[in-house]
Amino acid sequence: MESFGVRIRIESNDEELLTDAAENLRWAFAEKMEISDDDGDVALSFGLEKSGKEFILYRDGEYFSKGEIKKIFLKYMNSVVRNRVAEFAPDHTFIHAGSVGWKGRSFIFPAKSFKGKSTLVSELVKLGADYYSDEYAVIDDNGLNHPFPRPLSLRTGEGKDLREDEVPVAEINGIAGTEPIPIGMVVLTEFDPESAEQLRRLTTGEGILETLVHTIPFARDPETSLKRLKSSLNRAIILKGIRGDAKDFALTVLSNIDNNLDSELISESFFGGDNE
């Protein structure tokens, strides 16, 4: 398979497992990958082995993981492949972030896993924003953010009742973005239902500093990562802080943003009075 310029060989001793893996990857990469039988130069390889009841994952020839439940095994394999693409894509830098498009600009929400990215993105999409991704902002040398519109991972329930559903954006009546667009806003928030919403505006440098923590290839290639972060964030409004309910926050974000994303047009109340 190939995605964002990263060629990956996936092989298996079991035809059915390989077919299921291909289907799983197609689903999760949306249209951002191609599968072919071409066995040319590959950067990475994964082996999927079926051995009795077990499914075993090898990465670059070395044992990586195993499991007995195929669905969980494939889901895990999928996340490992995605992360490898995100780390090694030569012409793009992947930021672990939710991302939507709005009037020709994108908003990105860099955050760790389980910090509410997908929920916030889904609420913005329900309000009319274009869906770009609930996992990655994908930036290029020109600072443009590319869509990676995999199905949204929406979680419901709590504790042992927690479940995760992969929901195509059309199922929430949303539309996936198709064009790379500049980043107009970066929002670095954590969800805290107990706290009052409070955001402060960061400088470009501070914003890049906070975002590089979520920049997947940063450790491997800090120079290119920093260049692309600069290109993509140098004209963005960058906010950091605590947010409350995703639905309310999504409304606040969109109702405070003008067509041109001119910072002067953003209500002061949006920043909790603590901005520069």
Add this chain to the structure above:
Amino acid sequence: MNNPQYPVARSTNLVVQEVPNEVLIFDIDTNKAHCLNKTAALVWKSCDGKRSVSEIAEFVGSETGEQVSDDLVWLAIDQLNETNLLEDQVTVDFKGQSRRDALKKIGLASVIALPIVASLAAPQNALANMSCGCITITDCNPLDGCPTNNCGQDVSGLCR
């Protein structure tokens, strides 16, 4: 000359990226990233081993069009010392004052922004902030544990 020391900005194993009014520096040796505001960046750039602290103050003053004291430069150098952004550690001279007292005095007197070096540890592993793909601990268990070691048993019992 007020001070005999001539600080030198470190240049090796650093990735430097300038943004308007700030400089971002990634230190490959310590795996830390730093953001220098305009004042700290001006001081750092002028640490060429040829300028004394007073001469650096003059240089920063000429660049900003404001009077800049030696103490303000020392405040920047103090932070550059701490963040390992100078070739050699420089003994900071606040003329008998504590850093806190010096900071107060400079803050009241200075027209330009105080030097600030903000720092963060950069991720060593691309997967550091990523979920291992499991949803709960019970998902990770049949997967031979969480292979990314990022399956923490946090308060919610979620893998992270």
